[in-house]
Amino acid sequence: MFKLPILDYGYDSMSRSISEGVMKLHHDKHHQAYIDKLNIIVDANPILQGRDIDDLLSNIDSLPEPVRLGVRNMGGGHYNHSFFWKSISPDGGGEPSGDLAELLKTKYGSFQKFVDEFTAKSVSLFGSGWAWLLSNGDIITTLNQDTPISIGASSPLLCLDVWEHAYYLDYKNRRDEYVKSWWGIVDWESASNRYTNLHNKP
Ligand SMILES: [Fe+2]
Structure with a gap:
């Protein structure tokens, strides 16, 4: 059974970008709801049991159609x-x-140009979805809850949730302000570590 990950920081620790209330709602309610619904599916389908989430999503096309x-x-x-x-x-x-x-x-000319392109793709994504930085340096967006690992893309390093539930209570319809503030809480250390670990794989 899948479990909600415990955050290693407080709900109030992102307030320069995301309020304590939105962090708590997003983690405790929205994320939990996906897990609860996933567990119902897994519980009813033995073929899915005992497999981790990377395995299930990387092999999505081989799962039974229903x-x-x-x-x-x-x-x-x-x-x-x-x-x-x-x-x-x-x-x-x-x-x-x-x-x-x-x-x-190398890929964008400067860090700021990378930020500008990621921001533009995040803000202009129509509907609900995600923006990703991949380990080959590409910036992609996925719709709804689609993931890079289901479409054979390079490993992700970083992602931004641009569903309205991620920002609407703090920013209303101003997704651009949410994205702009998010750069102030991006964990570059963990993204860099992911990148380094991928390159050091045997
Ligand atoms: Fe979300």
């Missing part, structure tokens, strides 16, 4: 939100260093 959409939506919701919590930190903001900084500079 459960595929449910795992895609509810499993994706669990995976994406878990990744989102790891993408932010009370000590976040600033810029990456080391190899990841080099990648972004």
